[in-house]
Amino acid sequence: MRGAGLLAAVLYPRADRVVPPSGHTARLTIFTAAAMAFLAVFALALSLATGRLAERWASELARTATVRVSAPQGQVETQLRAALEVLRTTPGVASARVLDEAEERALLEPWFGPDLPLDTLPIPKLIEVIEGEPGIDAEGLRLRLRAEAPGAVLDDHTRWRQPLVKAADRLRMLGLVAIVLIAGATAAMITLAANSALAANGQVIRVLRLVGARDSYIARAFVRQFTLRAFAGALAGTVLGVAAIAFLPDAETAGNFLTGLGFRGAEWLWPLAIAPLAAVVAFVATRVAAFRVLRSLT
C-alpha cells in the first residue's frame, strides 16, 4: 500500500503542478539531501571497512600465537626443543614451527634494516603456533612453559588485539548509528521544509479542498515534489561521496587503518541504496506532515 503510494506519487505526473513550485524550498531540500547523502556514503564506508577489519583481526588472533624463546647462547637449542615438546603435547595446538632465519630477518627488517647480523645478536627465536579447534588454554600453557622451558614466553596476541577488535566493532556500530541519525536528520529537515511549504500554500490547499480534492490528492502533490527533490539531491550527494572515496589515496601508500576505508567489490553497490532510502524518508516525512496539516484544516 505504502509502496504503491510512493509509486503513484512519483509517477502521477500532474498532481504536483497544482502546487506552485518554490525555488527556495526546493533548492534547500535538494542541498540538504545531497549533503546528507554525502555524509551517509562515509558512514557507510566506515561501517563496512571497520566491519572488515574487525572480522580479519578476530579470525587472525583466534588462529595464531607466538612463543618467544630467549636464552643464553648455547642453551637456546635445548630450550627451543623443550618448548616444542610442550607445545606438541598441548591440546588445541594444531601445529608449531620455528621460524627460520630468513623469516626472522624479514620480520625485523622494517625496524633494523637489511644488514642485521642475526647470528651475532642475541635475538630470540620465534615459534609460530597455529591453534586448532578449540583454541589453547593460554594460562595453562604459560605455566607449563615456565616449568619446562623458562626462556620461552607465550605471546598470544589476544592481549593487545582484543581491544582493537572491540574498537573496530564499536566503530562499525557508530557508522550504523550515524546512518540512522543521518536518515533521522533528513526526515526532520524534510518535515520542516514540507511544513513550511504547506503553510505557504494555505490558499492553494483551500481552493483544492473547495473543488473536491481529497486529502490524499493534495498530500500527493507535496509528497511528489519532496520525494523527487530528496531523490535527486541524494543521488548527487552519493555520486560526490563515492567519487571522493574512490579517489582516496591508495591502500598501500596510506597508513594502516585508513587503508581499509573504502568499498571492496560488491560493497560498491551499497551506496546505490542511499538515494532510494532518501526518497522513502522524504515520502514518509512529507506524507505524515501533509496529512497532519490537512486534518487540522476545516
Add this chain to the structure above:
Amino acid sequence: MIELKDVSYGYGGSDLLSGVSLSLQPGSFHFLTGPSGSGKTTFLRLCYLDLMATAGRVELFGQPARKMTRDDIAHARRRIGVVHQDCQFLDHLPVSQNVALPLEVAGRPENPADLEELLAWVGLAERADALPPELSGGERQRAALARAVIMSPDVVLADEPTGNVDWEMSLRLLSLLVELNRMGKAILIATHDLNLIRAAKKQVSARVLRIRDRQLQLAGADL
C-alpha cells in the same frame, strides 16, 4: 439533495443565522437575497460544508454532515458546483487549467473540446491561457462559473455571480444556469440584483428567499 433543518451559525459572537431551514430539490431554482452582511455567503458556505452549523442538521445527498468524513465531504463537493464570491483560483495556473481543476482533482479525464466549448460559452475562449490575476472582475466570475459547472454537478450554488459583469453578460450567465436547471440541476443564486431575479422569473419558476432578522423567509410576489 441539500437539506438544512433549524440550522444556526455565528462567527464566535451572537448568531448570524438562527433556526434556518431549506430543502433544495432536484430541478429547483432559488434566489437568495438580503442586504450586504446579512449572511448570504455564510448560508452558502454552510451548504457546501465550508462552515459547520453550530446547531441544527445539515444533510448532503442524504448523508448527515456530522457523520461525513473528510473524503465524504470532498466527494459531495464534486456534486456541488460553487461560484465563490471571491472566485478562489490557483493564481499560478492558466484559466483553462483552473476551470478544469475539478476534473483534475477527481481524476477524471478532461475533454479538450468540451473545455473549449465551455470557455467559449462564458466568453473566455481568448483568455484560456491567461493567469487569473490578469483577468478583470467580470472575467473572473465567468471563469468561476465555468469551473462550477464543468463537473455537471447536481447543484449549483452561485454567490453574486453577476456582481462584476455587465447586463448582457449577466443575462448570458443566467441563461447558462437556466439551461442547467432545465437539465434537472438545482440552482441557488445569492444576489441583490433584483433585475436579474425579474429576468430569471420570465424563464423559470424561481423561488426567492430573503434573509431578514437572522431568518430565511420566502419573499413575496412583489419582485
